[in-house]
Amino acid sequence: MNEETIQPKNHFFRVFARSPLRNRLLAMVLSVSVLPLIIFGVLALYSINASHSYDIASIEESVLLQKKDEILRVVDDIKGVFTIDLNLRTRSFIMPESADCVSYSLQNGKEDLDGILFGILQYHASIEEVSLIDRDTGREIALMSRTQTGDLSILLPDCPDEKRGYRLSNFKDLSGLEKFKKARTGTVYLSDVYFTESGPMMTIAAPVFGKAYDGGRAVIVAVISGEINLSLLGRIISETHLGNTGFVYLVGHDGRLLASSEKRDGYYNLLASPVVYDVLRGNDRIGSGGMGYYDGTFKKEVLASGVSIPNLGWGVVAEWPRDDANSIVNIIQNQNILFSLVLVFVVIVMSLFLADRIIAPIRKLQEGTKRVAKGDFGVNLNLKTGDEIEDLGAAFNEMTKGLKEYQQLKDEFVFIAAHELRAPVTAIKGYLSMIEEGDAGELSPKMKEYLTPVSQSNKRLVNLVNDLLEVARQEAGRMTIDVAKIEPASAIESTIEELKPLAMEKNIAITYDKSSARAVLADEARMKEVMVNLLSNAIKYTVGSGTVLIWHETSGETLITHIKDTGIGMSKESQEKLFEKFYRVPDERTKKITGTGLGLFIIKQIIEKMNGRVWVASEVDKGSTFSFSLPLAK
CATH class of the missing domain: 3.30.450.20 (PAS domain)
Structure with a gap:
């Protein structure tokens, strides 16, 4: 068996691949990277909003106190006159x-x-x-x-x-x-x-x-x-603006508008405004704790502050539309959100990359163990991680090396044992045949009764030895395949003729449609061996009378041969193991049917060595269809 080195594969974009360990690693990486990043982003947004609210309140407070001071200076100046x-x-x-x-x-x-x-x-x-x-x-x-x-x-x-x-x-x-x-x-x-x-x-x-x-x-x-x-006070107020649309206004003791930086027609009574109501009662509404949020005089949501002028009974109020006041912070927030999303995306991609880098060698180990479980001991893992996983890969390679040596010793033993057993069991078969034919004298009915199970057991033993010898040849690389251009119909017809007595004994009709048959590249003897195994199984595993259909179809550059029976069928679980060594379908109805569990394994090896493929489709109690493909001859 040739050694094959498993190289790393790129699983970076296999995002939805089934890998619980990778998903757990990804979740762990994301929890220690993205989650803090999201929390930091939320806190940053909250801090920006809080800081911005404080800045707005500070700006409004500064403007209002300045206007209040200017108004008081004008009034004091007039009083001084x-x-x-x-x-x-x-x-x-x-x-x-x-x-x-x-x-x-x-x-x-x-x-x-x-x-x-x-x-x-x-x-x-x-x-x-x-x-x-x-x-x-x-x-x-x-x-x-x-x-x-x-x-x-x-x-x-x-x-x-x-x-x-x-x-x-x-x-x-x-x-x-x-x-x-x-x-x-x-x-x-x-x-x-x-x-x-x-x-x-x-x-x-x-x-x-x-x-x-x-x-x-x-x-x-x-x-x-x-x-x-008081028009001079109007000029003082009119010179003041907040942002693009924010404004300041002066109200009298009864809430009537005295002056405003926003052009207005007529006089308004603004006593309904919460901030105006408070400042006219001597309560300043300044700072982040005093700033109010409500629909302003122009029916827009505003951030409002106000200061009272107690000696005069007046109030100075600033209203800054929220969308204008937050325009800068909205830009900053959008930039921050965009940056955070890009950073989260980069972290997720890097996390996927890191998780796959960690999982890739483990996946290689998984693939290697599956191949070893199927009997392929020529696996050699090429893990270069520089850590314990690389040590594990080296230990795995040592294990497969030992298993391969053991497999070679076992195959050699089986080959030698089967070869050594073949001669005596063949001799026993020959002598039993001679005795049954009367060469040693006429047999009494009692002697025939005793010899019958001995002869049957000897046949099973001969079949087992032949199968073991065939498997040993295959696994030792000693199987010979002579591929040539052949007509599959002749091999199939001769096989049908050979097994016809067995089919007639069970009242099973065999129908062969060779209309689609075409020449293929195969070993004719091995082709017949495959057909004998598949056709005999179709007959053996059909309980009572039934039918077996054989036909061909062309698919691309291959000829597919189908053998369909009306037998007992099998489950999906059995189909997955059917071509393994020594496997037999666990069914009460098959216990009396003799077999070694090696036939389908052998034909799989034969067909694959002829560059073909074999598979089965079956349902319990509805029969089975075995199919194999072979390359077309040109």
Whole structure:
């Protein structure tokens, strides 16, 4: 038997191959590589989202606090304009001339008041109107507005000429207004925002202190009031944007929109917004813990923050649409997911590669053991792994080497034993035949009865010795095959003629269709040996009467011969072992049928040496079809 070295095969793409060990190794590799990678990817995505949410909250908080500081600076600046300290020789801006007439107490009268009010208007562009209110009477004694040409809006003298004063009843009485009352007590008054055609407005009132009166001690000598246009705050807010579509807006105490960086028509009441609602009650909504998520003023989901301006009752709110705020992180997430998927794919491919590298030598060992189990001891494993598996392969090779030597010794023993037994059993057969034919004298019925089982046993022994000798020749490489161009029909017809008495004895009809027969390359004697074995088996294993059909078919470059019987058939398990040495189908109906279990093994070896193939198709109780192929002769 020739040695054959099993070389490694590429199993890299045999992903769905049945290999529990490979699958377990793959699962282990993936569990220690892909699973941590997936966990890391999920944690990375979570960290990115958490970090991004914190960044968004920080950006919104920074913007809101900056806008709040700018608004407070503007308001404080305006309040500072209305904080006036004067050196007066009297404690009032007007002096009574009579019961109903008054005159200004300033040295230059109207011109001094004009300078004070005009200076306030010129100091800050947001001041639309300024007026002076007498501390004692609550009368508006002077008024100047940007809508006028700069003249004081004061009453013309209407007292008698000699009095040179102004009638007190002609001055507007503001003594009952909240702004006058609070400012007269020394408190700066800021009204709620109200709306005009020119935009949101606010009233401010502050006390006017005089120090010259009462020994230099500062006392309230009047109240100064002004109307403030809040459009400057709108410009502060409008300059602010978040990303591409995020915006900031300012709301008053009642939730009405005062200013926005997003262009809007009309005025909105935003008190329904959760963040607006909280900041107008003095609760800042800033930082990642305070940021809100809801559908914003434009019906888009937004990330919103807000800060309150408690002294004014206002709130500054930032709304950043989620899709815009997350646009950058979405790109990062998509890149991270894509990278993770590529990495997982690479890890899986590498895991498959590593698992197959580990399994490949084990699979080679498995294939080698299967071949050894079938009696092929010429297997030599070429394992170069540099580890214990290579040592195992070397031990396997030593084992097959020893088995091969044992097989050779056994084959030689069987060959010698069969050869040595053949002569005496043949001699015994000859003498028994002579005795049965009466050459040693007439046999009594009792002697015939005793000789019959002896003769039958001798025939079985002769068959066994011949089969053993044939197997020994094959395994020792001594079987001779003389392949030549032959006509299979002649070998088959002679075999049918030879076995016809056995078939007639069991009432079995043999039909041979030679219409498709063609010349083949085979050994005619061996061809007949194959047919004798297959046809005799078809007859022997058909219980009672039946039929045997023989026909041919051409397939490619081969001629296939079929032998179909109506016998007992066999299971699939038996079919898998049928051509092994000494195997016989385990069936109660076959126990009385004599045989060595070597015939089908022998014909398989013969047909394969003639470059053919033999196989069987069978079902229990439905018969069997044995088929063999031989190359066509050209």
